[in-house]
Amino acid sequence: MRYIDESLADGETIIQRGKWPGVFWFGAWAALILLGIVVVGVFIFATAWIKMKTTDFAVTNRRVILKRGWLNRHTQELSVESVEGVTLNQSIVARLFGYGRVVVSGTGDALIEFPPMANPVAFRRAIEAARADCGGEVHLAREDRKVMERVAEANENEPVAANQVEQIEREEPPRRKRHSSFIGLRSRR
Numbered sequence: 001m002r003y004i005d006e007s008l009a010d011g012e013t014i015i016q017r018g019k020w021p022g023v024f025w026f027g028a029w030a031a032l033i034l035l036g037i038v039v040v041g042v043f044i045f046a047t048a049w050i051k052m053k054t055t056d057f058a059v060t061n062r063r064v065i066l067k068r069g070w071l072n073r074h075t076q077e078l079s080v081e082s083v084e085g086v087t088l089n090q091s092i093v094a095r096l097f098g099y100g101r102v103v104v105s106g107t108g109d110a111l112i113e114f115p116p117m118a119n120p121v122a123f124r125r126a127i128e129a130a131r132a133d134c135g136g137e138v139h140l141a142r143e144d145r146k147v148m149e150r151v152a153e154a155n156e157n158e159p160v161a162a163n164q165v166e167q168i169e170r171e172e173p174p175r176r177k178r179h180s181s182f183i184g185l186r187s188r189r
Helices: 022-035 039-053 091-098 120-135 142-154 160-172
Strands: 014-017 056-060 063-068 074-079 083-089 099-106 110-115
Touching: 014 120, 022 039, 056 099, 056 120, 074 099, 091 099, 099 120
Parallel strands: none
Antiparallel strands: 014 056, 056 063, 063 074, 083 099, 099 110
16 A cells, blocks of 8 residues: 555545656666666666655645655645745656656745646645635744734733734743853853
């Protein structure tokens, strides 16, 4: 069973599963056939085959998931509600052969760069459909939520002017106490 199938939560369904473009499989087989006489062709084919078989990516109704690796597993997951943008990169050659790269950016520093995939437009469309179905809730970054909470506390039931928000944003959080390190030197922050 694949990683994504194993990690689905109750009520979570796969909307779109990404797959490698046929051109990449063709390239791996061509390397094996043309360079197969030499050990290099076998190595290129084995590397490409392992990479394509151990990379799994999909869009569910709740998450965007990318899993890489065979012995060491590396996963990147982003909830659909926190997706801020989806970028599609396709060169002329990629458009001719029907593949491309999708980059999903989320709140904060979240960024998932998917490997080249067949039919990237359908994958992007599935992400947008999942975002629309999530109810359109707005999720703010932690710092933005704190600013909004401070604004609300400062002005209970009073309208907030733009300059008041800017003033609260400029307020510095309380500084933490410096601790000396184990060799007696002060840390520099």
